[in-house]
Amino acid sequence: MKLNSVILGLGLATITALGASAETWKLAITDVEGMERLQTEWGPFKTALEGATGETFEFFPVNSRTAAAEALRGETVDFVVSGPAEYVVINKLTDATPLIGLGRPDYHCAIIVRADSGLNQPKDIKGKKVAFGDIGSTSNMLCPMQALADHGIDPVNDIERTHTSKNIAFEALKHGDVDAIGMNAGSFMSIRAKEETLPYGFFKMIARSGDLPNDMIMVGAHVPQDAAMMVREAILENKAQIIAGITAHEENDKYIGMDLVAINDGAYDYVRAMYANAGYPQFDAFIGD
Structure with a gap:
């Protein structure tokens, strides 16, 4: 009788433990x-x-x-x-x-300009109008600002900064309404791939980050x-x-x-x-x- 009680008790303990193990x-x-x-x-x-x-x-x-x-x-x-x-x-x-x-994959950002802009290095961006993506975005705001800072450009005080959607920023750069855009490099390439009216060399990247966390x-x-x-x-x-x-x-x-x-x-x-x-x-x- 005692043995049966012990076995029953062990069995209930095992069932309880198994039930408790799932969260x-x-x-x-x-x-x-x-x-x-x-x-x-x-x-x-x-x-x-x-x-x-x-x-x-x-x-x-x-x-x-x-x-x-x-x-x-x-x-x-x-x-x-x-x-x-x-x-x-x-x-x-x-x-x-x-x-x-x-x-x-390919999670990094870039600073992009028009190839005919005369802007060839990050330092050339000083005093220029730069469009970034959504406020607070890692790859469309913080990262491109850091890419400028890595090259000695203060992204708060050295440029004229604006924020807009990626597609609007692309169009603004295409039409010369901004001097540069900072965005996720993959997003830029995806938007660029859909643009059929411009030659491939119409834009150029003058800075890019390392791969992001x-x-x-x-x-x-x-x-x-x-x-x-x-x-x-x-x-x-x-x-x-x-x-x-x-x-x-x-x-x-x-x-x-x-x-x-x-x-x-x-x-x-x-x-x-x-x-x-x-x-x-x-x-x-x-x-x-």
Whole structure:
């Protein structure tokens, strides 16, 4: 009788332990608003993530970068997919840390001018009108400003700065309404490839950055370290399935050819320098919010 009781007790303990081992985690994507878009664009990734980890992930919609930070601080979201510029601020506000880098191919920025402009080096940009992309964007604002700073041009005081969409900036440069544009180099090449009325040599890049730090999956400071490491190892061990999930929808075409890598906070010090050179040395608030 006692033996049966012990066996029964062990069996219940095992069942309880197994039940307790599975977790449900909340997952947010900073640049995707609404549950419908989350399910459509990132649903295959969530499914692959659950298959790799054996855990359950539920989407947590956020309507802004600030909302994502507040959710992490309030421990209502556990994992967040975000970009480098967003991460630097979120880390400052919440102590969230990068878990997995989403290694985007050819992820860098450039300063582009018209070939007939007489502007041949970054120093020639001084005093000129330069169009950048969305305020706060890593590759369309912060990075090209840093590229100028790397060549001795103060992007706050040495140029006439404007912000607009990538397509409008391209058209403004084409028609001579601005002297230069700073944007994601891949985005420029994509827009340029659709331009059929101009010769290939109509534009030229006079500066470009090195490859930018990765987008990432970050983890909240409240998530136990062993659970975070389990998720990281499961992702790295199942790269092909996770990548297929991320790139399943055309909205994520920028990740085609990507790799998944383990990363740490130090990789984002260059982005912190970008904030400082853009005139935001505290990087404790989202630019443009």
